[in-house]
Amino acid sequence: SAVISQKPSRDICQRGTSLTIQCQVDSQVTMMFWYRQQPGQSLTLIATANQGSEATYESGFVIDKFPISRPNLTFSTLTVSNMSPEDSSIYLCSVPTGGGSGYTFGSGTRLTVV
Amino acid sequence: AQSVAQPEDQVNVAEGNPLTVKCTYSVSGNPYLFWYVQYPNRGLQFLLKYITGDNLVKGSYGFEAEFNKSQTSFHLKKPSALVSDSALYFCAVRDSPRGAGNNRKLIWGLGTSLAVNP
Numbered sequence: 001s002a003v004i005s006q007k008p009s010r011d012i013c014q015r016g017t018s019l020t021i022q023c024q025v026d027s028q029v030t031m032m033f034w035y036r037q038q039p040g041q042s043l044t045l046i047a048t049a050n051q052g053s054e055a056t057y058e059s060g061f062v063i064d065k066f067p068i069s070r071p072n073l074t075f076s077t078l079t080v081s082n083m084s085p086e087d088s089s090i091y092l093c094s095v096p097t098g099g100g101s102g103y104t105f106g107s108g109t110r111l112t113v114v
Numbered sequence: 115a116q117s118v119a120q121p122e123d124q125v126n127v128a129e130g131n132p133l134t135v136k137c138t139y140s141v142s143g144n145p146y147l148f149w150y151v152q153y154p155n156r157g158l159q160f161l162l163k164y165i166t167g168d169n170l171v172k173g174s175y176g177f178e179a180e181f182n183k184s185q186t187s188f189h190l191k192k193p194s195a196l197v198s199d200s201a202l203y204f205c206a207v208r209d210s211p212r213g214a215g216n217n218r219k220l221i222w223g224l225g226t227s228l229a230v231n232p
Contacts, residue, residue, distance in 0.1 A: 033219060042204065042224045043158075092158070096218075103148070103220060107157040 001097040002027050006106030013083055013113050020079045021109045023093035028073035034066070035092040037108070043092065049076050083113045116141045118207050120223035127195045128231050135190040135226045137205030146208040147188040148220070149179055153201045161203075164188060175199070195230045202227050 055068040162173025205223040
């Protein structure tokens with residue numbers, strides 16, 4: 001299955017600033033998913049990123065707040081813009097693997113906004 | 115609407131006893147079902163999946179799950195729990211409509227916190 005390198009693993013940021021999270025996959029994948037997870041809670045899908053087209057955002061998430069880049073089939077970034085303490089969370093990327101029979105996750109980025 | 119339910123926020127079990135973590139689902143078509151585990155301060159790890167075939171699926175760390183189509187359930191089980199099994203467990207389902215390919219998002223349960231007491 002694919003291996004994902006996600007950076008940074010954690011960060012503490014000032015409110016009003018932006019943080020860009022990177023995910024590098026060791027194989028080419030068409031789709032990449034970006035999630036948010038509050039500690040101890042379930043995953044919430046932010047958006048689906050398809051190479052060569054704009055990302056598809058879930059209800060409650062907008063491109064201005066969470067811009068996504070997908071320049072090629074092995075890399076994607078998620079930016080958390082104009083951060084507030086409510087954005088403190090774990091952010092995860094994921095890709096489908098095994099012909100769609102599984103999903104691999106990055107190790108996550110633990111973001112704290114102060 | 116597609117959904118996944120994990121009716122128990124927390125499950126407590128004594129070490130050595132069997133454990134069950136419940137999951138029910140509601141999707142159109144034939145479901146792809148998954149269990150993931152998240153240990154404290156660590157990423158999500160795949161445990162097992164059901165795509166087709168035998169209703170009893172065996173996965174990592176001695177876990178297994180039984181797919182029950184009539185009850186739309188996919189409960190996670192282990193015959194003998196270990197303290198190290200204490201973690202957060204997530205059930206997820208992916209719809210598999212014809213022609214959709216592999217780029218379908220997962221629908222997640224809210225998670226069940228498993229505590230195995232020594």
